[in-house]
Amino acid sequence: SKMLEIRNLRAEVDNKQILKGLNLEIGAGEIHAIMGPNGAGKSTLSYVLSGKPGYTVTDGSACFMGKDLLAMEPHERAAAGLFLGFQYPVEIAGVSNLHFLRAAANAQRKTRGEEELSAGEFIKIASKEAKALGINPEMLKRPVNVGFSGGEKKRNEMMQMAVLQPKLAILDETDSGLDIDALRIVSESINRVMRQPDRSVLLITHYQRLLDHVKPDFVHVLVKGQIVRSGGAELALELEREGYGELVA
Numbered sequence: 001s002k003m004l005e006i007r008n009l010r011a012e013v014d015n016k017q018i019l020k021g022l023n024l025e026i027g028a029g030e031i032h033a034i035m036g037p038n039g040a041g042k043s044t045l046s047y048v049l050s051g052k053p054g055y056t057v058t059d060g061s062a063c064f065m066g067k068d069l070l071a072m073e074p075h076e077r078a079a080a081g082l083f084l085g086f087q088y089p090v091e092i093a094g095v096s097n098l099h100f101l102r103a104a105a106n107a108q109r110k111t112r113g114e115e116e117l118s119a120g121e122f123i124k125i126a127s128k129e130a131k132a133l134g135i136n137p138e139m140l141k142r143p144v145n146v147g148f149s150g151g152e153k154k155r156n157e158m159m160q161m162a163v164l165q166p167k168l169a170i171l172d173e174t175d176s177g178l179d180i181d182a183l184r185i186v187s188e189s190i191n192r193v194m195r196q197p198d199r200s201v202l203l204i205t206h207y208q209r210l211l212d213h214v215k216p217d218f219v220h221v222l223v224k225g226q227i228v229r230s231g232g233a234e235l236a237l238e239l240e241r242e243g244y245g246e247l248v249a
């Protein structure tokens with residue numbers, strides 16, 4: 001069954017066309033990687049799917065678990081099980097990490113018709129995940145991402161993902177700026193939380209390195225707003241060896 005179905009997606013920002021007829025299908029249980037040169041539109045794709053203001057869809061469709069994703073508000077997308085991890089995670093002053101996470105988790109539970117978690121119940125779950133990710137429990141009380149180091153933000157993003165248990169995670173350059181240990185921890189977390197028959201991942205990355213740890217079922221190359229080539233995990237290795245070459249010409 002299809003988790004995400006994108007057809008002929010065209011989108012612009014500041015009246016500039018960035019996505020130019022993008023097609024992509026992600027099945028349940030699959031991990032897809034998108035690679036491509038700088039400026040290809042990779043981050044734009046993740047912003048459009050998240051419903052970020054300023055990104056205008058001019059044509060095409062995106063269907064998430066059978067629903068019209070583009071018709072949903074950003075918070076509805078999240079509540080339906082879409083998770084966006086960002087290249088530059090947002091800071092939210094004045095809202096503790098723990099409060100933010102519990103509100104998000106409970107919004108999802110409500111959508112699924114489940115009981116909300118009390119503060120006490122949630123602290124237990126969050127503390128366990130923090131430990132698995134090597135996150136200092138004190139970080140849970142701090143405002144979301146404010147003053148976090150690059151590595152802490154990435155671990156925190158994985159923490160959010162583990163607590164939310166999304167159906168589809170879109171991770172934009174989750175590997176950027178990570179040292180070897182952090183890369184291993186983040187990869188383990190993606191595999192543990194998301195390598196499930198009813199979950200899927202869209203992994204946006206510049207480097208093959210992450211794909212050694214999180215093995216994709218499919219690899220796509222995005223160039224100038226379109227997917228110009230698709231293959232298996234071996235395609236990432238080929239790109240690493242040979243560069244984008246004729247694909248960008």
Ligand code: ADP
Pocket residue numbers: 013014016018036037038039040041042043044045
């Ligand atoms: P990637 O993530 O693949 O490196 P992006 O999606 O960030 O690429 O950017 C795609 C293109 O859109 C780039 O040419 C970039 O300069 C342009 N772009 C991104 N944001 C804006 C904006 N706010 N206004 C105008 N152009 C933008």
Ligand code: MG
Pocket residue numbers: 038039043
């Ligand atoms: Mg970029």
Ligand code: MG
Pocket residue numbers: 042043044087
């Ligand atoms: Mg980008």
